[in-house]
Amino acid sequence: MAPLLEVKEITKRFGELTVLSGINFGVHKGEIVGIIGPNGAGKTTLFNIISGYLKPTSGTVELNGESITGKPTEDIAKCGLVRTFQKPNVWPAKTMLENVRIGLHTRARVKFIDAFLGLPKAKRAREAEEVEAMERLRLMGLNEMAMQKAANQSYGRRKALGIAIALAANPQVLLLDEPVTGMLDTETRRMMDRIRKIRDELGITVLVVERHMKFVMGLCERIVALDYGQKIAEGTPDYVTSHQEVIDAYMGVD
Amino acid sequence: MKELPLKLTGTKITVIVIIAVLFFVPIMLSGPLQLRFVDILQMGMIWVIMASSYRLITMTGQLSLAHGAWMAIGGYVTAVLSTTSGGLVNYGWNWWATIPIAIIVTGICALPIGLICLRVKGLYFIFMTFGIALLAQAIITSWTSATGGTDGIASVPSPTLGSINFSGSEGSTAYFYLTFAFMLIALLVIWRVESTRLIQLTDQAIRQNDNLASSVGIRVAKYKVLNFTVSAMLAGLCGSLIAGYNNAVAPSSYLEGLLPIVYVIGGGREVLIGPVVGALAFSGLPELFGIPTGYEPIFFASILIIIITILPGGLASIPSILRRRFSKKEVIMPSQWV
Numbered sequence: 315m316a317p318l319l320e321v322k323e324i325t326k327r328f329g330e331l332t333v334l335s336g337i338n339f340g341v342h343k344g345e346i347v348g349i350i351g352p353n354g355a356g357k358t359t360l361f362n363i364i365s366g367y368l369k370p371t372s373g374t375v376e377l378n379g380e381s382i383t384g385k386p387t388e389d390i391a392k393c394g395l396v397r398t399f400q401k402p403n404v405w406p407a408k409t410m411l412e413n414v415r416i417g418l419h420t421r422a423r424v425k426f427i428d429a430f431l432g433l434p435k436a437k438r439a440r441e442a443e444e445v446e447a448m449e450r451l452r453l454m455g456l457n458e459m460a461m462q463k464a465a466n467q468s469y470g471r472r473k474a475l476g477i478a479i480a481l482a483a484n485p486q487v488l489l490l491d492e493p494v495t496g497m498l499d500t501e502t503r504r505m506m507d508r509i510r511k512i513r514d515e516l517g518i519t520v521l522v523v524e525r526h527m528k529f530v531m532g533l534c535e536r537i538v539a540l541d542y543g544q545k546i547a548e549g550t551p552d553y554v555t556s557h558q559e560v561i562d563a564y565m566g567v568d
Numbered sequence: 569m570k571e572l573p574l575k576l577t578g579t580k581i582t583v584i585v586i587i588a589v590l591f592f593v594p595i596m597l598s599g600p601l602q603l604r605f606v607d608i609l610q611m612g613m614i615w616v617i618m619a620s621s622y623r624l625i626t627m628t629g630q631l632s633l634a635h636g637a638w639m640a641i642g643g644y645v646t647a648v649l650s651t652t653s654g655g656l657v658n659y660g661w662n663w664w665a666t667i668p669i670a671i672i673v674t675g676i677c678a679l680p681i682g683l684i685c686l687r688v689k690g691l692y693f694i695f696m697t698f699g700i701a702l703l704a705q706a707i708i709t710s711w712t713s714a715t716g717g718t719d720g721i722a723s724v725p726s727p728t729l730g731s732i733n734f735s736g737s738e739g740s741t742a743y744f745y746l747t748f749a750f751m752l753i754a755l756l757v758i759w760r761v762e763s764t765r766l767i768q769l770t771d772q773a774i775r776q777n778d779n780l781a782s783s784v785g786i787r788v789a790k791y792k793v794l795n796f797t798v799s800a801m802l803a804g805l806c807g808s809l810i811a812g813y814n815n816a817v818a819p820s821s822y823l824e825g826l827l828p829i830v831y832v833i834g835g836g837r838e839v840l841i842g843p844v845v846g847a848l849a850f851s852g853l854p855e856l857f858g859i860p861t862g863y864e865p866i867f868f869a870s871i872l873i874i875i876i877t878i879l880p881g882g883l884a885s886i887p888s889i890l891r892r893r894f895s896k897k898e899v900i901m902p903s904q905w906v
């Protein structure tokens with residue numbers, strides 16, 4: 315079965331500096347795949363290329379067999395690939411519920427004309443929207459503070475909100491950029507359960523970049539290891555972490 | 569459960585008062601006082617349209633310095649099409665007929681410029697629009713065969729409607745109501761578009777965090793360009809209105825194009841009523857205070873600085889500030905949705 319998301323020979327150069335060279339891997343539907351590597355390995359650059367924030371120097375990214383390389387982020391999101399951000403990225407002046415409702419926008423079933431005229435169809439769609447938004451919040455454990463402003467929430471909650479917003483856009487593939495960086499152990503463990511639930515209940519495929527090794531080992535079924543812009547290993551967590559090159563990359567070679 | 573913004577009732581009262589004053593005072597006054605009122609508020613209403621349309625750009629989080637250029641294009645299109653001599657094409661059209669053309673031409677000019685400028689954000693966007701304003705000025709002053717250069721185009725005919733006289737000081741009252749009608753239509757259109765929750769939420773989402781907006785599929789570029797172009801078209805309409813009023817068009821200082829910014833910030837940019845109040849309140853002040861020509865920029869700059877320092881939400885935020893001050897209960901600020 316062909317992979318849902320395929321990264322083919324992705325290379326990125328900034329002038330003389332080669333940040334990524336010939337990255338190849340695929341993510342199958344329903345998998346939770348992790349990308350690991352020391353600082354400077356190119357993980358964030360790879361993420362930015364897949365999600366459309368950067369154009370690769372060469373290579374392609376394919377979603378469902380169709381190329382999404384170089385497309386603007388908003389188009390890629392509409393195709394079904396949504397990313398979250400390393401730093402909590404929310405709409406601070408709005409409530410948690412409103413934040414998620416904005417994410418539902420891509421699938422707004424309210425036609426402009428209906429809303430313009432204020433038809434009851436529009437009202438019912440709006441109520442359905444609220445129910446859906448609450449669902450996403452519940453999944454991320456945020457339903458109790460749905461009416462609070464996003465700016466007042468803790469770091470961990472705002473990151474969780476970022477994921478809830480991304481979920482509202484109904485992705486097939488969810489790209490999580492360091493979802494537990496800066497979080498407490500308890501929050502990290504909860505996040506692992508939540509991500510598994512996202513995959514199990516919503517059928518969303520997950521690609522996650524993370525430096526917290528326990529998190530990656532416990533959550534991901536497959537891991538891709540990068541170092542200096544190259545893929546140095548790919549396989550199950552046990553395989554990758556016992557791979558000599560990976561150990562060298564993290565521990566340094568004498 | 570939805571909560572209406574606290575400002576709504578105050579807004580309704582303000583709107584009714586403004587419409588009533590604008591509609592009835594010219595009828596009730598007479599003589600030189602009436603003429604003065606009509607004169608000052610004539611331009612005031614045009615500034616209302618300019619400022620309200622400018623606010624559309626700020627709604628998607630941008631600050632444009634090119635707004636005056638659109639007004640100029642609209643005015644020159646009207647002038648060129650309706651004069652019978654001295655312009656590029658002397659079709660001698662009816663003033664009314666030039667309006668849709670002026671609006672469309674302005675839109676056609678604004679669209680590609682919007683597409684180019686909106687690829688960049690923040691300070692870079694401001695600089696690019698500033699360049700556009702200077703470019704427009706340069707074209708106007710040097711394309712003498714079309715625009716009459718620094719002399720401009722005179723003998724732009726006034727609008728005609730049956731036997732109503734729109735020209736000169738006898739026609740100023742009639743022109744006042746003409747502008748009043750256009751202003752109401754423009755505000756109605758902006759209001760209805762904005763009340764659409766979809767547009768409102770989307771614009772706010774883009775304004776407050778456009779990276780996040782695009783990451784969930786909101787077509788940020790499209791909305792920015794849309795607002796930019798519609799805003800420019802309304803400014804073009806203002807140009808035509810001014811052309812018909814002055815019976816002439818001439819290049820003016822590019823600083824004039826910056827005045828909508830003062831009115832929007834001075835009046836308040838979050839709400840529709842903001843630029844209306846700002847334009848009406850501030851545009852007539854230099855004349856009322858007898859500020860000599862050439863000193864207006866200092867005057868407006870001072871207003872801007874004062875507003876930003878002590879009243880960042882503009883005049884429109886006064887009711888909610890008063891409410892908070894004098895409310896005995898703890899006021900929980902409602903969320904921004906309607």
